[in-house]
Amino acid sequence: MGVTDVDDKIMQKANDVGQHPTELARHFEAAFFADLRRLNVQPPSAVTRVTEHMDEIRAFVEKIEENGLAYAVASGVYFDVAKFSQMDGMKYPKLREAVLSDDGESPKADGEKKSPRDFALWKTSKPGEISWESKWGPGRPGWHIECSAMTYSLFGEQLDIHSGGVDLCFPHHCNEIAQCEAHFLNGKEWVKLWLHAGHLHIDGRKMSKSLKNFITVRELFDEMYTGQPTAAAADDFRFFCLGQRYRSSCTFSSQRLEDAASLRHRFQRFFSLCSSHVEAADQIKWTRGSAELREMSDRCRDKVRRHLANDFDTVEAMKELSALASDTQKLLDARDGRRPCTSSVQAAADVVAETLVHSFGLHTGQDWLGQSESSATMSNALDAEEVLETLLKFRNDIRSKALESLKAAKKQAKKSDAGVKEAHEHTMSLAQQLLVLCDDARDAKLPELGVRLEDTADGRYRHIVEGKAPARLEEQEA
Numbered sequence: 001m002g003v004t005d006v007d008d009k010i011m012q013k014a015n016d017v018g019q020h021p022t023e024l025a026r027h028f029e030a031a032f033f034a035d036l037r038r039l040n041v042q043p044p045s046a047v048t049r050v051t052e053h054m055d056e057i058r059a060f061v062e063k064i065e066e067n068g069l070a071y072a073v074a075s076g077v078y079f080d081v082a083k084f085s086q087m088d089g090m091k092y093p094k095l096r097e098a099v100l101s102d103d104g105e106s107p108k109a110d111g112e113k114k115s116p117r118d119f120a121l122w123k124t125s126k127p128g129e130i131s132w133e134s135k136w137g138p139g140r141p142g143w144h145i146e147c148s149a150m151t152y153s154l155f156g157e158q159l160d161i162h163s164g165g166v167d168l169c170f171p172h173h174c175n176e177i178a179q180c181e182a183h184f185l186n187g188k189e190w191v192k193l194w195l196h197a198g199h200l201h202i203d204g205r206k207m208s209k210s211l212k213n214f215i216t217v218r219e220l221f222d223e224m225y226t227g228q229p230t231a232a233a234a235d236d237f238r239f240f241c242l243g244q245r246y247r248s249s250c251t252f253s254s255q256r257l258e259d260a261a262s263l264r265h266r267f268q269r270f271f272s273l274c275s276s277h278v279e280a281a282d283q284i285k286w287t288r289g290s291a292e293l294r295e296m297s298d299r300c301r302d303k304v305r306r307h308l309a310n311d312f313d314t315v316e317a318m319k320e321l322s323a324l325a326s327d328t329q330k331l332l333d334a335r336d337g338r339r340p341c342t343s344s345v346q347a348a349a350d351v352v353a354e355t356l357v358h359s360f361g362l363h364t365g366q367d368w369l370g371q372s373e374s375s376a377t378m379s380n381a382l383d384a385e386e387v388l389e390t391l392l393k394f395r396n397d398i399r400s401k402a403l404e405s406l407k408a409a410k411k412q413a414k415k416s417d418a419g420v421k422e423a424h425e426h427t428m429s430l431a432q433q434l435l436v437l438c439d440d441a442r443d444a445k446l447p448e449l450g451v452r453l454e455d456t457a458d459g460r461y462r463h464i465v466e467g468k469a470p471a472r473l474e475e476q477e478a
């Protein structure tokens with residue numbers, strides 16, 4: 001994920017509030033990632049800041065200039081659209097027809113650009129502005145070039161998927177493509193797949209700062225969900241998003257969020273109904289309803305997969321899950337001997353929960369997937385053997401110290417007078433208490449967890465995790 005931490009808007013705002021532009025950018029970057037966490041969005045594997053990639057960006061611009069597709073003038077370095085378009089196999093813009101609009105990259109001193117279509121790769125700084133040295137004098141990168149240069153530094157000359165809002169299609173993404181093609185000159189498609197997300201509207205208007213028509217994530221959580229668990233708010237917003245195709249624009253309203261919340265409650269009721277049925281195990285007899293439910297679950301799993309493979313059609317996928325949940329409930333209420341057995345109910349709830357949790361990243365369904373899964377995640381995150389070794393070594397160190405102190409105190413106590421003797425006896429008692437705790441861990445606590453531990457005569461220990469290879473300890477002992 002790329003972070004623009006220097007551009008005209010940041011510099012303007014920093015100037016207005018009397019803050020350093022980088023400091024201001026860091027503040028909003030931190031707020032953005034805090035919002036992602038609230039929304040339960042996984043963090044990106046790599047984050048690239050413009051200010052940390054100046055060398056890569058300068059080199060990228062130099063290469064385009066070297067290839068004859070950029071020119072330097074007093075106000076900066078510009079991409080030569082006309083020259084690029086005349087080259088064999090090159091096209092600009094590539095993603096859609098050009099719309100000549102002010103993209104915020106036009107130079108103030110006009111007449112310098114050869115054509116209004118040319119866009120800035122590097123901008124000469126005015127006195128007092130934040131700047132970086134370059135062969136064209138002090139300046140800063142144009143907005144478009146950062147994405148081309150930073151992704152190149154991480155992924156090389158080709159990307160599988162590039163995403164962004166649909167408003168970035170032109171000019172931003174078209175310029176990114178042109179810059180990369182002008183740099184690599186390799187005749188390959190730079191990006192294999194573009195993924196453009198639709199706009200979020202409020203009351204039918206595009207959510208935008210300039211229209212003062214927006215709700216922040218923080219407001220959503222703090223005002224609309226006061227006192228409620230974060231997981232519920234994150235899930236409701238996610239259910240709302242899953243209810244529309246990512247490509248289409250969607251309208252946010254509190255009514256729609258309420259609809260999402262009632263969908264969440266419906267799934268929660270479904271899981272608790274399945275739970276009580278499975279826990280009670282009141283019917284394990286296979287019935288006609290059991291077979292029906294099995295078939296429905298298998299079909300649902302298939303259909304969900306197919307809908308998601310169809311350009312992430314979450315709308316249809318959610319409909320399938322809702323249908324399976326309500327069909328399960330109907331069968332559980334059936335009075336005609338079709339009531340499904342425990343294992344069929346379990347299978348149906350598994351399909352729903354696995355999709356909600358694993359495919360859609362919701363909290364809803366996590367309880368159902370339950371203990372087994374959360375402990376599996378634990379063991380993924382921790383190396384159980386390493387943790388065990390550390391604890392055993394810790395116990396052994398304490399035991400050795402206790403034995404040492406006990407021995408020393410016993411020796412001293414014999415030849416001491418009453419007052420000092422008492423102090424030594426106190427030490428002895430403390431050491432004995434520690435030894436009892438150590439023995440208790442060896443003889444009771446650890447065996448309960450399946451770990452057999454043996455203290456050896458030389459003050460060391462050996463252990464084995466029972467069940468995994470119980471024979472090995474016997475071998476060692478023999």
Ligand SMILES: [Zn+2]
Binds near residue numbers: 147172176
């Ligand atoms: Zn970009």
